[in-house]
Amino acid sequence: MTQRGPDDSPDDSLRAATPSNDEGGGGGGRRGAASAVLALACAAQFMVVLDVSVVNVALPSIENALGFDSAGLQWVVNAYALVFAGFLLLGGRLADLYGRKRVFVLGLLLFTASSLVGGLADSPGLLVAARAVQGLGAAVLAPATLTILTTTFSEGAARTRAVATWTAVSSAGGAAGNLIGGVLTDSLSWRWILLINVPIGALALAAALAFLTPDRERGRGQRLDVPGAVLATVGVGSLTYGISQIESRGWSGPTTAVALAVGVLALAAFAAVEARFARAPLMPPRLFRIRAISVGNTVMLLAGACFIPMWYFLSLYMQNVLHYGALKAGLGFLPHTLVGIAGARLAPRLMESIGARRLIVLSAALSAAGFLWQSRATPDSGYLVGLLGPAVVMSAGMGPLITPITTTVTSGISDADAGAASGLMNATRQIGGSVGLAVLVAIAAGSGHTPAALSDDYGRAFLAMAAMLVAVVVGALALPVTRERTGAGAGRPMAGKRAR
Structure with missing residues (x-):
């Protein structure tokens, strides 16, 4: 409750x-x-x-x-x-x-x-x-x-x-x-x-x-935490901007280095302000003492680092390797969309049967298998083997994954902190996608421009995403065990204690 x-x-x-x-x-x-x-x-x-x-x-x-x-x-x-x-x-x-x-x-x-x-x-x-x-x-x-x-x-x-x-x-x-x-x-x-x-x-x-x-x-009677808001915005914005410059300017470029340094310093100052000085903290430190929030947002960060960049690399694969036009590439995403939606709609029943933590583990493992399959696609794989098959497997795992993570990190939170918890979850997912894309672009960087060379480059990115999803599996094992119930006590840990 x-x-x-x-x-x-x-x-x-x-x-x-x-x-x-x-x-x-x-x-x-x-x-x-x-x-x-x-x-x-x-x-x-x-x-x-x-x-x-x-x-x-x-x-x-x-x-x-x-x-x-x-x-x-x-x-x-x-x-x-x-x-x-x-x-x-x-x-x-x-x-x-x-x-x-x-x-x-x-x-x-x-x-x-x-x-x-x-x-x-x-x-x-x-x-x-x-x-x-x-x-x-x-x-x-x-x-x-x-x-x-x-x-x-x-x-x-x-x-x-x-x-x-x-x-x-x-x-x-x-x-x-x-x-x-x-x-x-x-x-x-x-x-x-x-x-x-x-x-x-x-x-x-x-x-x-x-x-x-x-x-x-x-x-x-409460003032908005303006210093925290400024530091969080400057920190996340500078960090995201610095990461976006890595591909074109490199890690050691002045613009990149300054933006990343400002981002890290601002976020460190934000943590200090929230912990010691803010009367109404933008992100109350007490939330991080709840294991479902601290571990759950780490898992969401890793998942976002895979699922948001996935659309970017699939679009490049379809247009640069398979030579699809913009409209045909958009239609090529339909299997991912339909299977993902079906999986998300199935998630509540699966959570009721096996619990949120187990569903996260199984879904992440299935998605990892799909990304591994996608990493082996070549220009000659064809639509069924090179796109449709991996799409079904990765999306069958991706669809049910976000719901149990979201439910976990927003359960057991007072109404007064619901917005802070929701903002944190959205931020970790978005930041995970930005950081993940920058890292994956660097991993996928190659010297060739032929379809075969590009396919190899994108394959390395998909292989790295599979590895991050294995990390999601490991991280999920540290989440509290919960089981959906329809009666009183729904959503509580199975042991009957508040998870921290």
């Missing part, structure tokens, strides 16, 4: 997401409101994840239309990714202090408005600025979507099903980005990869106003 802070009333989390006219309207009204909240959270998360990758196939069109140079074009991607990663911890804590509905609506407005500006941009500078504000909106919005779910649905089977649906939609958003970007760019214009967010955002905003009621404002 979720632990509550001293100021929480018993129905506080329900009121956060249930209209007041449903309070006495019976179980049907509450279930209907909860379903609407789930749909709302999933729609918002889909937009956030989609915009990480949707611009990739549209970059050549954007370059020609707005006159970007080769150095500036990367910032169409990096402006979003850097701001998103840098502000995730702050976005998570804002929901705890100032109310989930208020922060959700703020993030949605920022994201939707900046999408409109970006879609209408007539200069490189305006588009990059709009993408940066999009990243800020996403950093506020993403933790809020998960916080709303964890405070709407009680721990146990109901929450696990909600998180599984949220995970499936997240996976679909990541996989669909290339496909949707290709279709919109080919059939309409590159501008619609951003403008499509406007009607979706408007509908989500209307749903938020209708189905989310204001929850208790916990920040009354």
Whole structure:
């Protein structure tokens, strides 16, 4: 059962997401409101994840239309990714202090408005600025979507099903980005990869106003941890920027070295401020004494270092080795998407049968086998052996993996810390993807440009991902043992003690 802070009333989390006219309207009204909240959270998360990758196939069109140079074009991607990663911890804590509905609506407005500006941009500078504000909106919005779910649905089977649906939609958003970007760019214009967010955002905003009621404002009398927010943002942003420069400038380049040094120093200062000086810490140190959070986020970091770069290297393999066009490459991701969604939807039943920790171990091991198979693909492997077979195996493991990790790191957390826990989990996944991509690009770097040479290069990256998933298996063994139950005590450790 979720632990509550001293100021929480018993129905506080329900009121956060249930209209007041449903309070006495019976179980049907509450279930209907909860379903609407789930749909709302999933729609918002889909937009956030989609915009990480949707611009990739549209970059050549954007370059020609707005006159970007080769150095500036990367910032169409990096402006979003850097701001998103840098502000995730702050976005998570804002929901705890100032109310989930208020922060959700703020993030949605920022994201939707900046999408409109970006879609209408007539200069490189305006588009990059709009993408940066999009990243800020996403950093506020993403933790809020998960916080709303964890405070709407009680721990146990109901929450696990909600998180599984949220995970499936997240996976679909990541996989669909290339496909949707290709279709919109080919059939309409590159501008619609951003403008499509406007009607979706408007509908989500209307749903938020209708189905989310204001929850208790916990920040009354408390100041936001501004020093912690600045240090966390500078630290994560500088670290992510430094890592993004490794491929082009090398580890010893001045830009890379300065950015990495600033990032490390800022994060060290952040840890000191949170532990000793902050009255309302952005990331309360007590959370790291909970074993499910400390170990679970380490596991999420390693998983993110595999699953986010996976789309990058698969896209290169399909386009540079198999010579697929942008649209055909997008269609090539359909097996990964469909199998991954099916696996995520199956995760709650598997968790109820074998427990979260065992499911993480088995899923990571299955994904590792799929990445190992993918590492052996050649230009002559053909679609069935070189792409479809590995896709089914790796996605069958990937689909059920994120749900038990997410459930583990958000269980046993008070409503007052739900946003901080959600922000941390989103941050570790995003940072894991950024760090993993930089390391894997370095591993895959080669001197050849023939399909055979490129296939070997990408094969090394997939082999490294398989090794990291083996590390996920080992790390998961240190997680507390839990089993999903439908009755009282759902989600608690099997031994009946709080896991630390």
